[in-house]
Amino acid sequence: MMGMDLLELFDVNEKKLYKKVVRGFEPHQGEYIMVVYIFIHDKDGNILLKRNVSTDNWGIPCIYIRHSRPVETIKEDLKCELGLNVSNDDLIPMRTLTYKKFLYKLFYLNKNVHINDINTVSYTHLTL
Numbered sequence: 001m002m003g004m005d006l007l008e009l010f011d012v013n014e015k016k017l018y019k020k021v022v023r024g025f026e027p028h029q030g031e032y033i034m035v036v037y038i039f040i041h042d043k044d045g046n047i048l049l050k051r052n053v054s055t056d057n058w059g060i061p062c063i064y065i066r067h068s069r070p071v072e073t074i075k076e077d078l079k080c081e082l083g084l085n086v087s088n089d090d091l092i093p094m095r096t097l098t099y100k101k102f103l104y105k106l107f108y109l110n111k112n113v114h115i116n117d118i119n120t121v122s123y124t125h126l127t128l
Helices: 070-082
Strands: 006-010 016-022 032-039 046-052 057-059 062-064 091-099 102-109 123-127
Touching: 032 070, 032 091, 062 070, 070 091, 070 102
Parallel strands: 032 102
Antiparallel strands: 006 016, 006 032, 032 062, 046 057, 046 123, 091 102
16 A cells, blocks of 8 residues: 555544545545644744645645544644744643544644745645
């Protein structure tokens, strides 16, 4: 399965099911792909947006959870993608909801970041 993006499956209560699905395939009823959205802004009122290169649309950064530790996945991805060191206390859970095959978790990054200093081609900022 080299080259395939495997995603962990969860139940509606966020319990790991010890099953995986290839990205793009539908999980069975009662199985969900967990996706985390992270709201990031700075003291100047800028919010971080990520561009979807395949659709050229912009939105709030999101992460597909690849294992049963969503907070660890968020921390790893923010470090790798944006160079941000984030602690567990910096990530404030806001809401969890389901829609179709997805279990969405919304987090707020409670950390003083300077969005203009984040240097990556797929992100930009919007001033409020």
